Amino acid sequence: MSIVDDIENFSDMLERSWKEREYNSIKARNIIISGMGGSGIVGLITKKIMEEDGNKIITTWNEYGLPNWADNDCHLICVSYSGNTAETISSAVEAEKRNIEWEAITTGGELNSYASDKEKEVVIIESGHQPRAALPLLLIPVLKKLDIMNIDxxxxxxxxxxxxxxxxxxxxxxxxxxxxxxxxxxxxxxxxxxxxxxxxxxxxxxxxxxxxxxxxxxxxxxxxxxxxxxxxxxxxxxxxxxxxxxxxxxxxxxxxxxxxxxxxxxxxxxxxxxxxxxxxxxxxxxxxxxxxxxxxxxxxxxxxxxxxxxxxxxxxxxxxx
CATH class of the missing domain: 3.40.50.10490 (Glucose-6-phosphate isomerase like protein; domain 1)
Known part of the structure; x- marks a missing residue:
């Protein structure tokens, strides 16, 4: 599907993502969202919504690894549409080293393989889109997992x-x-x-x-x-x-x-x-x-x-x- 088609179907993609399934809630208060580019915008949107309507602390992470302060009181969400984003995969690897609970949202790739190998939760989303045009597919699982007030x-x-x-x-x-x-x-x-x-x-x-x-x-x-x-x-x-x-x-x-x-x-x-x-x-x-x-x-x-x-x-x- 072309990027023009994806943007034209933006609201349909949003509605479909909202209605098609439910997700396990994340109970931790300190949430780190790792992602780059078209996947990374998910963290920024979630952070702003949480500042206005939520009760969790959101840190967006657009680097390799994890911040020095991150420990097992945190929960990491790795967002990579392709599943092959080097920086995001390195965040997952670092989380494993520090015994930080983490999960992934992706279409597949190395991130899916690594998460499956470590028996972590993976939300597999629809493939066939440009990452920057797949925003609703990446965003909705995160929002539904965080129990945001009046999210529906x-x-x-x-x-x-x-x-x-x-x-x-x-x-x-x-x-x-x-x-x-x-x-x-x-x-x-x-x-x-x-x-x-x-x-x-x-x-x-x-x-x-x-x-x-x-x-x-x-x-x-x-x-x-x-x-x-x-x-x-x-x-x-x-x-x-x-x-x-x-x-x-x-x-x-x-x-x-x-x-x-x-x-x-x-x-x-x-x-x-x-x-x-x-x-x-x-x-x-x-x-x-x-x-x-x-x-x-x-x-x-x-x-x-x-x-x-x-x-x-x-x-x-x-x-x-």
Whole structure:
């Protein structure tokens, strides 16, 4: 299945993953989620949801091995769509050395073989997709395992929001936004739920449209990078991903930032809940993510680029071995 088909079926994939099976709950409070690239975004989304609606401590891990402090009070979830991600496999190996309980979510590969050999739980998900387009398949098992408050309501909200984004795309809106981005220096900024979504936009535009993107988050941006915009030059396109229910402090930061440094810059603002009509943490994040997925594909089309191949990543893997 092509990446375009996968993005078009995003909400269907989300609903199917939600309904097709149940999972064993994880009781540990300290959870480490190991994953890279399209699999790694799962940890960031889960961390944000848990900060807003949960009672567990989530650490995202995008390195080899494990953090020095990790011990057998932790529970490790290894997320690798291919099952052959070197960094994620090394996390599993390190967990075995430290007697840390762990499990895997994958389509197969070395991770599945290693987990099966060690008699660890493995969630085998549907194969045949680009890892970055298989987000619902990777995300839903993690969310259901962690007993997040109102998760059924949140998933239903996310499905509805993504359906609304699909309609927004079908009406030509994402193509219009992508047209404004052509041949520009792209900067994506986020706050609240938009912070995670902004990072996903960066990754999707870079992989699908093969165009470099700068990313940051507010309010941290206001304490350093804002000064750099005094000499940022022209030919910039700024994307601001915000929450529609942001508090007064964040509202002021966004509005005054735009007035101070982006008065003469083309700026696109998307607030979660305004297009997709989401109301929950998961819905807000996935609403903005789905919008970014479509815009990245439209930009690839404008750039006359095939979105699926990531040749330099594959070449790097060959060289590393």
């Amino acid at each position: 309501k949140q998933i239903e909200d996310a499905i509805n929001a993504c359906n609304n984004i699909q309609e927004y795309h079908n009406n030509g809106a994402s193509a219009g936004i992508a047209k404004r981005m052509m041949n520009k220096n792209i900067h994506v900024y986020g706050s609240g739920c938009g912070e995670v979504s902004a990072y996903r936009w960066k990754c999707q535009i870079e992989e699908n449209a093969k165009q470099k993107v700068h990313w940051n988050r507010l309010p941290e941006f206001n304490h350093n990078e804002i000064v750099g915009w005094e000499n940022a030059g022209e030919n910039n396109f700024v994307i601001c991903l915000r929450d529609n229910d942001e508090d007064e402090n964040m509202f002021k930061r966004w509005e005054h930032t735009q007035e101070l440094i982006w008065k003469n810059t083309d700026v696109f603002v998307a607030k979660s809940g305004t297009i997709g009509e989401s109301t929950t943490t998961l819905g807000k994040i996935l609403e903005l993510i789905h919008l970014g997925d479509w815009i990245s594909l439209e930009l690839a089309k404008n750039n006359n680029i095939e979105p699926e191949p990531v040749k330099v990543i594959e070449e790097l893997k060959k060289r590393i071995g």
